[in-house]
Amino acid sequence: MKITDIEGIILRLPVVRAIGDGCQSVLLIRVHTDEGLVGIGEAHTNPLVSKAILDAPLCSVSAEGLRSLLIGEDPRDIGRLWDKMYKHSATYGRRGALMHAMSGVDIALWDLLGKIAGLPIHRLLGGPRRDAVRAYASDLSQPDLGDTIALARRHCEAGFRAMKFGWGGLGQNPRADARAVAAIRAEIGDAMDLMIDIGVPMPLDDALYLGRAFADSGVYFLEEPLSPDDVAGFARLVAQSPTPIATGEKETTQYPYLDLMDRGGLRIIQPDVARVGGISETLRIVHHAEARGARVIPHCWSTDILVAATLHVLAVQRDAPYLEFNATDNPLRTDLLVEPMRVVDGFVRVPDGPGLGITLNDDTIARYRWTG
Ligand SMILES: [Mg+2]
DSSP, X not given: OOEEEEEEEEXXXXXXXXXXXXXXXXXXXXXXXXXXXXEEEEEOSOHHHHHHHHHOOOOSTTSOOHHHHHTTSOTTOHHHHHHHHHHTTTTTOSSTHHHHHHHHHHHHHHHHHHHHHTSBHHHHTTOOSOXXXXXXXXXXXXXXXXXXXXXXXHHHHTTOSEEEEESTTTTSOHHHHHHXXXXXXXXXXXXXXXXXXXXXXXXXXXXXXXXHHHHTTTEEEEEOOSOTTOHHHHHHHHHHOSSOEEEOTTOOSSHHHHHHHHTSOOSEEOOBHHHHTHHHHHHHHHHHHHHHXXXXXXXXXXXXXXHHHHHHHHHHOSOOOOEEEEOSOOHHHHSSBSSOOOOBTTEEEOOOSSBTOOOBOHHHHHHHBOOO
């Protein structure tokens, strides 16, 4: 079997706003083969940048686009092809956008391998340890606290047993943040897990204040209150905050997670399967975390392609506390599959069809396809 083409398709909402929502404009990747099978993937990134990385022609032996590198290759050789992409993009890649594009291709290759074998990806990864994963509703903090509390109520009614609010107005005023989180906790009761995502860097002293204040509200984790590059700051924060600290959604490849865990002391890391290097690299990160007794709660805020890929990884993790589940009303999340991912009694089932186990909704693709 040979790869005949790699296609990057940009889907974009009619109106894209400057908010903390990375699912307004997405890159769907299709890997085509000479036997008619097609693998599906997604890169969670700026889609036009990643599409250029797919389509770029040969520049030098260490600066080639991914499409020309892989055409003619056997799609079943996932590990070798991962290394080939990494090696032949080394002068412009290794981190960031290149790794985002590679992630989408890697997910599509795993989807293809599963389709060839007639098995779900989790079966190819050693077999599932669970058939469903507990989901937390992941939502944006609203400018008006009353609106955030209304969303919290809605997530309770939808059967979620955990929820996270992030970005929006958080991170501007620590005392206001502490009051807001106490009000949300009062609304949802003690049985619900509550996570808070600051998303933008704040001074270390403010992050420490929140780490202490949020402990009174039983916050499950405080996410990304410092710059991703401030590993020394994380080390001090983790050592002193009674609220657990989580971070890692902006990293790519396994290497920064080693630094976050070993130097930063992080006990919860959040790789994004469609950014870090796909299913292949996420598994390497999971193994590093397992060896250190750290928890992996993947970042997952995009389409159901990413949700499916993340579920296959979570299915095989020894420890899989939560699936992040984008709870906003967004057709690129809710309408991209013929059978969209659903939360039932707080859990999402791991797909069990061949490959990712999903079928794209062609009407949604036609409706939101962006050609510039
Ligand atoms: Mg986040």
